[in-house]
Amino acid sequence: MNAMNPFNLTKANDFSDAQIQEFWVDIPGGGGLLGMLKPTSPMPMLVLGGKGSGKTHLLRYCSFELQKLKAKGALAAQIRQDGFIGVFMRCEGLNANRFSGKGQTDALWNSIFEYYMDLSLADLLLSHVAEIVPSGGSAARSHAAFCAAVVGIFTGGAVPSGIVTIDALVSFLRNLRSSIDVEVNNCAIKKSVSVSILCTRGRLVFGIPELLRVHFPALKNVIVVYLIDELENFSLDQQKYIFTLLRERRGPASFKIGARLYGIKTYSTLSGDEEIKEGSEYERLPLDELLRGNKKYPEFAGKLVAARVANILLSRPGEVDKVASALPAMFGGYPTSRFCSGQVAFVATKYKGRERPYFSKLRKVLAEAGRKPGRGALKGADIDFIIEALRVSDEPLLEKTNVYLLYRAWSERDDLLSAAQQIQADCSAFRGRAKGAYAEVYSHFSGDLLAQLLREAGRGQEYLGLESFIHMSMGMPRNLLIILKHVYNWAVFNGESPFQTGVISVDSQQRGVIQAAEWFLRDAGARASDGAILEEAVRRLAQLFREVRFSDKPTECSLCSFSADLSQISQQAKRFVALAENYSLLIRVVEGQADRNSMRVDGKFQLNSMLAPLWDLPIYRRGAIPLDADLVNAIFDPDSAAQFAARLKNRVAGMKAPFRSVGRVTAGQSELFSKHD
Amino acid sequence: MSTRDVFLAKIERLNRKVWEGRAGEPTLGSWLANFTGKAGQKEKEQLHALYLLSQFMYFGNRQMRELVRALYRDLFRYPIIEAVRRSNGDTTDVAFIQQRFEEKLGRARFLGVGNPSESGCHLLYYYRQMNSLPKDFFIHGHQIFRGRRRSRKTRLRLPEVDHYVFIDDFCGSGETGEDCANTIVADIKSLNKKVRVDYHSIFGCKHGLDRVRRRGLFDSVEAVVELDESFRCFGRKSRYFISAPRGVTKRDARNLCETYGKSVLPHAPLGFDDCQLLLAFHHNTPDNTLPIFWAGESESPTWHPIFSRYQKLYFSWKPQP
Numbered sequence: 001m002n003a004m005n006p007f008n009l010t011k012a013n014d015f016s017d018a019q020i021q022e023f024w025v026d027i028p029g030g031g032g033l034l035g036m037l038k039p040t041s042p043m044p045m046l047v048l049g050g051k052g053s054g055k056t057h058l059l060r061y062c063s064f065e066l067q068k069l070k071a072k073g074a075l076a077a078q079i080r081q082d083g084f085i086g087v088f089m090r091c092e093g094l095n096a097n098r099f100s101g102k103g104q105t106d107a108l109w110n111s112i113f114e115y116y117m118d119l120s121l122a123d124l125l126l127s128h129v130a131e132i133v134p135s136g137g138s139a140a141r142s143h144a145a146f147c148a149a150v151v152g153i154f155t156g157g158a159v160p161s162g163i164v165t166i167d168a169l170v171s172f173l174r175n176l177r178s179s180i181d182v183e184v185n186n187c188a189i190k191k192s193v194s195v196s197i198l199c200t201r202g203r204l205v206f207g208i209p210e211l212l213r214v215h216f217p218a219l220k221n222v223i224v225v226y227l228i229d230e231l232e233n234f235s236l237d238q239q240k241y242i243f244t245l246l247r248e249r250r251g252p253a254s255f256k257i258g259a260r261l262y263g264i265k266t267y268s269t270l271s272g273d274e275e276i277k278e279g280s281e282y283e284r285l286p287l288d289e290l291l292r293g294n295k296k297y298p299e300f301a302g303k304l305v306a307a308r309v310a311n312i313l314l315s316r317p318g319e320v321d322k323v324a325s326a327l328p329a330m331f332g333g334y335p336t337s338r339f340c341s342g343q344v345a346f347v348a349t350k351y352k353g354r355e356r357p358y359f360s361k362l363r364k365v366l367a368e369a370g371r372k373p374g375r376g377a378l379k380g381a382d383i384d385f386i387i388e389a390l391r392v393s394d395e396p397l398l399e400k401t402n403v404y405l406l407y408r409a410w411s412e413r414d415d416l417l418s419a420a421q422q423i424q425a426d427c428s429a430f431r432g433r434a435k436g437a438y439a440e441v442y443s444h445f446s447g448d449l450l451a452q453l454l455r456e457a458g459r460g461q462e463y464l465g466l467e468s469f470i471h472m473s474m475g476m477p478r479n480l481l482i483i484l485k486h487v488y489n490w491a492v493f494n495g496e497s498p499f500q501t502g503v504i505s506v507d508s509q510q511r512g513v514i515q516a517a518e519w520f521l522r523d524a525g526a527r528a529s530d531g532a533i534l535e536e537a538v539r540r541l542a543q544l545f546r547e548v549r550f551s552d553k554p555t556e557c558s559l560c561s562f563s564a565d566l567s568q569i570s571q572q573a574k575r576f577v578a579l580a581e582n583y584s585l586l587i588r589v590v591e592g593q594a595d596r597n598s599m600r601v602d603g604k605f606q607l608n609s610m611l612a613p614l615w616d617l618p619i620y621r622r623g624a625i626p627l628d629a630d631l632v633n634a635i636f637d638p639d640s641a642a643q644f645a646a647r648l649k650n651r652v653a654g655m656k657a658p659f660r661s662v663g664r665v666t667a668g669q670s671e672l673f674s675k676h677d
Numbered sequence: 678m679s680t681r682d683v684f685l686a687k688i689e690r691l692n693r694k695v696w697e698g699r700a701g702e703p704t705l706g707s708w709l710a711n712f713t714g715k716a717g718q719k720e721k722e723q724l725h726a727l728y729l730l731s732q733f734m735y736f737g738n739r740q741m742r743e744l745v746r747a748l749y750r751d752l753f754r755y756p757i758i759e760a761v762r763r764s765n766g767d768t769t770d771v772a773f774i775q776q777r778f779e780e781k782l783g784r785a786r787f788l789g790v791g792n793p794s795e796s797g798c799h800l801l802y803y804y805r806q807m808n809s810l811p812k813d814f815f816i817h818g819h820q821i822f823r824g825r826r827r828s829r830k831t832r833l834r835l836p837e838v839d840h841y842v843f844i845d846d847f848c849g850s851g852e853t854g855e856d857c858a859n860t861i862v863a864d865i866k867s868l869n870k871k872v873r874v875d876y877h878s879i880f881g882c883k884h885g886l887d888r889v890r891r892r893g894l895f896d897s898v899e900a901v902v903e904l905d906e907s908f909r910c911f912g913r914k915s916r917y918f919i920s921a922p923r924g925v926t927k928r929d930a931r932n933l934c935e936t937y938g939k940s941v942l943p944h945a946p947l948g949f950d951d952c953q954l955l956l957a958f959h960h961n962t963p964d965n966t967l968p969i970f971w972a973g974e975s976e977s978p979t980w981h982p983i984f985s986r987y988q989k990l991y992f993s994w995k996p997q998p
Contacts, residue, residue, distance in 0.1 A: 460682075489689065489693055490689060492693075492698075492701065493689045493692055493693065493701045493702060494701070494702045495701060495702035495703050511682070511685070511686065511689070514678060514682075514686075515686060
């Protein structure tokens with residue numbers, strides 16, 4: 001058994017520094033990830049993104065530890081070349097939830113936390129400086145002067161004298177932190193906390209970078225970038241302090257702060273509760289949104305995969321590019337053909353000597369419709385005539401297209417016998433490469449019709465190939481790695497040698513994708529507050545999409561999106577739509593959807609493609625179904641969920657034969673069959 | 678996902694996480710191909726086979742080593758410590774308890790049940806290793822006695838030893854344990870009734886352990902994992918069909934196992950002593966497990982096992998002329 005799944009590690013937190021470097025890939029061409037982060041820019045930045053969008057990897061890649069790895073001994077030169085010192089801190093590491101409760105006031109805890117945060121950042125920065133700036137010899141004097149200046153930031157009698165080395169300074173800071181730890185950790189027992197705050201808020205954070213320039217000329221063009229990750233782990237008041245630091249930023253110091261989409265609890269500051277302003281006081285880097293919209297994302301993602309395969313599996317780190325170019329061919333699939341002949345080849349054998357399922361169904365519904373009173377009698381011969389006209393035995397997907405067009409004609413109350421003849425003629429012309437309405441329908445709906453065909457024949461939907469997996473990741477590289485992790489596991493189980501010899505079978509890809517989808521839904525549901533309710537809402541939405549996709553006459557092609565006037569929906573529904581967006585179950589389509597009947601631009605959301613395999617939905621967005629407020633409420637508002645079944649039935653009634661849509665039986669349908677009555 | 682896919686997903690995970698990769702392709706495919714529709718519809722047969730496989734218990738190398746640790750700790754060490762404390766006013770004096778335990782340990786010897794080539798003896802190596810025991814504490818059966826066996830001159834070779842522990846990996850029907858009791862244990866007891874003799878097994882079917890207990894020669898008959906009636910796959914109290922998914926029934930599963938079991942092992946289609954177990958170990962699969970899982974070439978030339986059993990061969994080897 002192969003235990004070397006190169007996609008097992010998917011969280012940057014679990015990587016060693018060397019792995020952060022090994023697995024690092026930037027977006028090809030200009031304006032890559034580092035270009036977006038702008039670590040030398042003094043403008044603070046919020047790096048926002050869904051879980052697994054690569055925030056931590058990006059921030060850690062800019063950290064001092066990685067600068068040190070890249071320096072290969074020439075650290076000071078590397079720092080000068082980079083133009084910054086990356087001080088990386090994970091908010092989780094502070095155990096910030098300690099600074100609350102236990103019978104003490106919020107004001108007291110906030111003061112202690114702010115002081116502790118300043119000491120932590122100063123400790124990290126000075127530890128890095130101690131490594132960058134050589135001590136001893138002629139440097140001793142500047143070190144001593146620097147230390148004296150830093151000590152000067154502190155006030156009060158507890159500051160020791162005679163600190164002349166940075167190491168001693170770091171020890172001093174650590175002692176201060178330790179004494180706070182003791183007080184905070186014992187507060188619940190002692191019922192009191194005694195901490196002397198020896199310096200003013202923010203002075204260490206901004207003062208030390210200024211002093212570095214003064215005392216170490218080699219660092220005069222270097223800025224200090226505080227890379228603070230996982231801000232979502234801080235409370236509202238603690239975030240407020242961070243934003244206050246952003247607003248009060250001065251000198252050669254800046255912040256790049258990573259947080260999940262839902263992680264920002266406030267934008268206000270301690271400066272009279274004013275909010276910091278995007279653009280002038282900070283920039284926003286919506287990482288997954290940018291990656292999703294970046295044309296180079298597929299190439300970037302492919303290299304990300306190749307880096308894993310080359311480094312871990314093949315132990316050939318120098319061959320990332322070579323592996324990247326070979327990757328697409330490592331996934332089994334079907335040869336490209338105009339009518340997906342390879343994918344539907346099974347139809348001829350499976351239904352040899354018996355009616356194909358879509359014709360069986362059509363025959364049944366036509367016969368049933370003909371029996372209804374007032375509908376005229378449709379003879380068996382008529383039905384045979386229709387079905388024969390639609391038959392294209394060697395191309396099942398064209399047969400499906402023909403059946404779809406017949407349903408459409410039926411819903412429009414056309415004469416079905418004439419319609420069938422016309423469809424037959426159009427189909428024949430289309431096979432001869434004629435353009436026109438038939439070609440347009442095929443271009444729009446062939447994906448859905450193929451999905452219907454697979455389903456009708458009792459086969460699973462096929463999400464195959466690296467390109468599909470990259471698209472499904474929706475700008476979140478971890479999603480891609482998770483898919484590949486499962487695909488790899490299945491390939492090994494199936495006795496294959498993934499990424500080494502042969503191709504990864506369709507079966508392994510299919511099963512891996514399903515497992516990844518299940519993980520994604522479970523993971524999001526487990527993390528979100530009201531996760532179970534959210535999961536149910538997503539299930540209802542997916543059910544709607546599925547009902548439409550597998551109806552006789554879907555109104556939208558490649559449906560995995562909806563639009564709605566969100567101002568009309570209930571507060572609960574709004575909350576769950578927002579929650580679904582925050583947990584990346586829904587992806588907001590930035591441009592929205594213009595309402596067909598007004599100038600209004602509605603909110604537009606796509607169900608995350610990671611979830612598509614769970615409901616046999618498409619991964620590529622094309623059509624979007626407009627939903628009224630009642631249906632949105634029935635989907636997202638748990639108080640209205642009981643109405644969902646009825647509203648869904650009503651919504652899709654017009655898409656299913658015999659098309660007695662929206663509560664009214666179509667009159668005069670009997671004339672459809674009049675020619676042969 | 679279809680029910681078959683759900684089973685396959687579980688099997689893939691079990692194979693990766695627990696089964697040490699033993700049931701992946703092509704082994705799984707070959708095993709499934711055994712079920713050709715003799716007991717009903719082929720798809721239904723394979724669905725039931727996959728269900729039973731998804732319920733299968735397998736103890737890999739790591740788990741066996743941990744169980745060997747538990748075997749010593751729970752069945753040997755702790756009872757002695759409890760006894761020491763009980764007879765000394767529930768003392769909590771760790772040094773005293775340790776000293777008394779070491780004295781007792783020094784007067785104990787460990788042996789494998791059965792032939793030296795069998796799994797009980799194979800286990801001794803891990804037992805010694807995992808529990809950091811000195812090599813001298815392990816002996817062969819013949820080292821217990823001095824002089825010709827069952828004669829007037831027979832003596833216990835190690836008069837200072839007052840505690841023998843027979844180690845086994847699995848007690849199914851209890852036949853092996855009973856044989857051991859009837860031969861070696863009876864002889865020890867006839868020479869010195871005060872010598873304590875224990876039978877410790879990692880796994881044991883309740884009825885098998887009871888059979889050894891009923892023989893009354895061992896002072897203690899214990900297993901780390903005692904398999905009660907609920908582990909009997911098609912028994913009245915079977916745990917395997919309490920929440921079986923739709924389309925899977927105990928009756929169909931039994932029919933499948935009996936039909937194919939009869940063709941591969943006519944005298945025990947549901948496993949030796951009708952134990953009906955779903956159990957295998959890293960080093961072997963007990964013959965008490967359903968034969969459809971382990972039967973191989975020696976049972977049927979066309980049957981492909983999924984958890985092979987390495988059979989004991991009972992014959993006299995003669996050199997080729």
